Amino acid sequence: MKVKVSFARGLLFGAAALGMLAGSSLSASAEEVLNIYTTREPGLIKPVLDEFTKETGIRVNTIFIANGLEERIRAEGQNSPADLIITVDIGRLAAAKDYGVTQPVKSEALEKVIPAAYRDPEGHWFGIALRGRVVYASKERVKQDKITYEELADPKWKGKVCIRSGQHLYNISLIAAMIAHKGEAKAEEWLKGVKANLAKKPSGGDREQAKDILAGVCDIAVGNTYYVSLMLNGTDPEQKKWGEAINVILPTFEGGGTHVNVSGLALTKNAPNKANAVKFMEYMVSDASQQIHAEANSEYPIKSGIKIHPTIASFGELKADNIPIAEIAKLRKKASELVDKVGFDQ
């Protein structure tokens, strides 16, 4: 009988907890709000959100959904509480538009600040910061300070390259950019070459690749710029060691620049708080928020004249590749198929 009593008590307790939950989500009608659906972990954008609330009095609600965010907004349809999508990678931004869950925004403030290459021509999404996909090189074992993406397939690196899953969206975009530069057949050759150079089967995240360099598993790895700053400036002494083991080389395509990607914003099709959402979008390209964002996330600010995080600046000057990212987005499916075709992750 003991089970039964505690069961009833537990049920009551659970119902009460849920009641609180339901109450809190329904009682928000009086004040000004903005509902953000984000594929970025909210902790990363929290400093900017807090500042926005302080300035405007608009309360920001967030939900972090790494995969399936667009599907959820589409399923929620007319009654979706979502106002704004925050996401990274051109693939995700383009997918949101293709899914029909966004609406165009016409804003001079946004168009003035954001270069045309980093926003949708029709205004469905806007990039607010950039990151480069670069080469981490062992301080101890790699002496060169220049490299091309093409060189990753050079047999001289045999058994010395580390990278996360080829199917990860960061790599898919990089491979798509390679297809844009060289065509599908050459890109396939290249990918095969990189595969042949791998020290181990692709796994882990970008930081694990730096860790593997420290451990001597490989000499060079592919990773995003901001991770290096997060490792070096974070609180974890272990990760600091990983970051200290590597130099960052900004690679380029032959005859091109460094592959960059965006983190960006999109207004949802049925945004119930549209005015607040647009206000937030414009706020995101203000000097103040661009500065906070650059500092907190170690991304390259989209606005010129904003100070780049010192760790990121120490990599040297970024010369971004010239192929518009919207073009790269169209080649993602092909890139994903190539990864399977050459058995990159096997």
Place this chain on the structure above:
Amino acid sequence: MAAIALVVLLPLAALIEIAAEGDTEIWPHLIANVLPASTFDTLALLAGIGVVAGSMGITAAWLVTAHRFPGRSILVWLLPLPLAVPTYITAYIYVEVFDSAGLVQMVLRGLMGWKSRGDYWFPEIRSLPGCILVMSAVLYPYIYIAARAMFLTQSASMLEVARTLGASRIKLFRIIALPLARPALAVGVSLALLEALNDIGASEYLGVRTLTVSVYNTWLNRGSLPGAAQIACVMLAFVIGLILIERYGRRDRRYAASPKRHRTVHPVPLFGIRGWIATLLCAVPVLLGFIIPTTFLLRETLRGSLFDQFDAEFLAHFMTTIGLSVVATSTVLVLAVVLVSAARLSKNSLTKGSLFIAGLGYALPGTVLALGLMTPLVGIDNLIGTVWRSLTGERIGLLLMGAAGGIVIAYVIRFLSIATGSLSAGLDRVSPSLEDAARTLGASRREMVWAIQIPLMRPALASAALLIFVDCIKELPATLLLRPLNTETLSTLVYTYASRGRFEDGSLAALVIVLVGLLPVIQLVRSAEARPRVAESAGSFESGSPA
């Protein structure tokens, strides 16, 4: 009855509908480049877990039941504990501890004077064997619990006769105990394998490209949700096969149920080195599945002074987790009682079919379930909204998706089969003569359910409740996709930290998940160990004899 099955069918129907939306253009590519390797990886993973987790679980269960050896009484308590540790958390921890720059290899290098990874050999944790190890370490309790209950209820006489005839200990185990436990084993193994098959976090992180990972790649990188749904449907067909095997196994097991009470096995002491080997064999699974993960989490919590995270917000997430799990668990129990009683009292094919369909929720990966649920949930929400507006003129937005209703429904669908499996196996062992007698005495159906079936099912109910509660606390993918704004559970909190690349910062939340899960697991052990003869422990699908 059929309505409950209908709810489970909602996401399945949605899945098939999504699959039908797309054409079959992805298949040539999949067949040429993806499926051979990922099918191999999937099968190898499942086979590996079957063997490793199976042997860990059975060996330990046999040793603690049939023998006495140093530490046995403590190990009986410790062996089921990995049940409380989520698989994805274990995967992260194992990479932290055993990877090239992890604790173990760093210490080894310091000791041996090795400079780099090339100087020595060490097994790679981010690999298929690594994944098998990680998953086996936390999934073996499903098998252990089933096998232990089975061994406990086995008649001692058969074993003793064999002993008298001079059978060696090993032979005893091989010839008598193992064949008798085989059905329970099938149940435990298939539960563990379904968990492994539906996992995405651990296998992806450890670099194993299972079919579930292919579903994700097709969906996210090739932008083909229909294609992904098609793969998911094929997998589901495969899983239904597995479930049928499991059911077949359970049907087989019925012969093992003897209505008479019998003595349990008398444990034979193992002395000297033999005893210590037994200790080792039982301690290793506990070490791998519980001690290593919890020690790591505790160390990280202390090292990062993470107790500071314990604030009002954390408490709110904690309450959300408990609240959702309690409500979902109670709902599951009520529905399962209805389903199982109905299936027993009216043996027509509709009720039987409903019972089977209710079991399918467990066969769907959490994300697939959640994606399939969204559209039907919003449909219901819109219906409610329209009615409400016509009555009051107010808009209420999305009720189920906007609050936590969606998550509860997902949990219920996903875990219903644990309860129906446990309850129906329990009731199956009760002689129908009891109900026949009641019927002769003029009892109504309702009276039979309340006065006979529910009391008889109570032990099975309690253990199902505990298992489901633990599973709800650990659930991640469906929670992630269906939760309302500003809402986190402990699992999503850990995930949030992990996706920032700061998994260690989630150690406190992960530790609390384990601790909350421990209480039910300990309760489970207590009820199983206190009344070994009735042995109504959880995964075992045992129930008391009608004494």
